[in-house]
Amino acid sequence: MSFDFDQEIDRRGTNCMKWEFVLNGEELIFGDHADRKHGPDRLLPMWVADMDFRCPPAVVDTLTQRAQQGVYGYSYPCDSYFEAVTDWFSRRYEWQIRRDWITLTPGVVPAINMLIQTFVAPGEKVLIQRPVYYPFFDATQLNGAEIVSNSLVFPGDRYEMDFDDLAKKAADPAVKMAILCSPHNPVGRVWTAEELARFGRICLDNDVLVVSDEIHCDLLYKGQRFTPFAKAGENFAENSIICTAASKSFNLAGLKISNIIIPDETRREKFVATGKRHGLFGANAFGLVAVEAAYNYGEEWLAAVMAYVEENYNFMVDYVDKHLPQLKAVRPEGTYLVWVDFRSLGLDPQARKELLMEKAKIYLDEGEMFGPEGEGFERFNIACQRSILEEAMARIKVVVEDLAKEPFKEKAPTRFQPSV
Ligand SMILES: Cc1ncc(COP(=O)(O)O)c(C=O)c1O
Incomplete structure (x- = not known):
């Protein structure tokens, strides 16, 4: 089957966060690009992580049939839902998940x-x-806990974990949980089995519970292999909680449904009790059928969409090499997100935002949002039609070239020197 990922889809008028809203501080506001503005003036949103592609045909058909039935009452997952989920992980990653x-x-x-x-x-x-x-x-701080960062290191080509620092920080008895982002957003690493084994061993030795966010696990570039954390070492499954979803893989984020895997019974009971305190019961009627259809019939689409995303990346990196040598794209191993180094432009976050959002009219997630370690970077979502990416890159070229033409502004001399 062939899929047309080149066709642009007008997502405006659908309550679409990416194309109709902009983030203003903490608040989402209906953006100026929502007023049906098209042509060269349109803002190109490459921020929030969803795709601009239609979902697998099997998902669209199933949702259409479900919608046409016309009754949208309370829904609950049945056997076929759980089978679709467990079969997916068993078939693709040889990970046997028990339904319960x-x-x-x-x-x-x-x-x-x-x-x-x-x-x-x-x-x-x-x-x-x-x-x-x-x-x-936010998840940490709004719930009264404190963040400890075992920051990644970037020796040049790809990001790596700092295991010495991890061992020191995990030894603090106040550290109760480690959140692993696997594959990692925004740096695009697909952690190797060895890296996961070292990470998991340190956490286990220090009695730190691992929450492994594996939402991007299906989005792999050629030659990459994903290892579920729970399979990376002895007793890792019992010491971990694995967050999965079909939402990134099949572009279903608006359906709001995910599967949290907790092998340890006591922990599972505690988590379910928290869910009860939030009144969680049942699931989204459309989410249930969409996930089942995606996992059962979406594999070919997924391979095709990732091949398209990889070509997008190849186009992007080629463009950067030829026309924007000041920038450096960090090669992703997974996800459809690309982390790009803008540091050589020497702009502070505000100046970079003005350049990209105001002048080029491209809406990215600025690196600083991901912590101080992201200073000077931008995150691009390249799960879009090639025409959009081409337009975005061409606009960036224009504004970066204009920047070089601006007269050199000498910094005002510092009038006072600190006395120490
Ligand atoms: C690492 C990671 N976890 C979670 C999410 C969002 O998950 P959900 O929409 O299921 O809340 C995202 C979305 O970008 C993500 O990148």
Whole structure:
């Protein structure tokens, strides 16, 4: 079957966060690009992580049939749902999940919040690996816990874990949980089995519970192999909670459904009890049928979409090499996100935002959102039609070239020198 990923789809008028809203501080506001503005003036949103592609045809058909039935009452997952989920992980990653390990939540981010509420007391600490997906910060702090960063290191080509630092930080008895982002958003690493084994061993030795956010696990570039954390070492499954979803893989994020895998029974009971305190019961009627159809019939589409995304990356990196040598794209191994180094332009976050958002009219996630380690970077979402990416790159070229033409502004001399 062939899929047309080149066709642009007008997503405006669908309550679409990416194309109709902009983030203003903490608040989402209906953006100026929502007013049906098209042509060269349109803002190109490459920020929030969803795809601009239609989902697998089997998902669209199933949802259409479900919608046409016309009754949307309370829904609950049945056997065929659990089979689709467990078969997917067994078929693709040789990971045997028992059905009773799975708890459904309306998203991975809500689940991470609930996990912190369940397993980390106020004042205790959660270890994360910045630069990292920023909702981990809120999930920790809004639930009264403290962030400890075992920051990734970037020796030049790809990001790596700092295991010496991890061992020191995990030894703090106040660190109760480590959130692993695997594959990692935004730096695109697909952690190797060896890296996961070292990470997991240190956490296990220090009695730190691992929450492994594996939402991007199916989005792999050629030659990459994903290892579920639970399979990376002895007793890792019992010491971990694995957050999965079909939402990134098949572009279903708006359906709000995810599967949280908790092999340890006592921990599972505690998590389910937290869910009850939030009144969680059942699941989204459309999410259930969409996930089942995606896992059962979406594999060919997934391979095709990742091949398209990889070609997008190849186009992008080629363009950067030829026309924007000041920038450096960090090669992703997984995810459809590309982390790009803008540091050589020497712009502060505000100046970079003006350049990209105001002048080029491209809406990216600025690196600083992912922690201080992201300073000077931008995150691009390249799960879009090639025409959009081409337009975005061409616009960046124009504004970066204009920047070089601007007269050199000498810095005002410092009038006072500190006396120490
Ligand atoms: C690492 C990671 N976890 C979780 C999410 C969001 O999960 P959900 O929409 O299920 O809350 C994202 C979305 O970008 C993500 O990148």
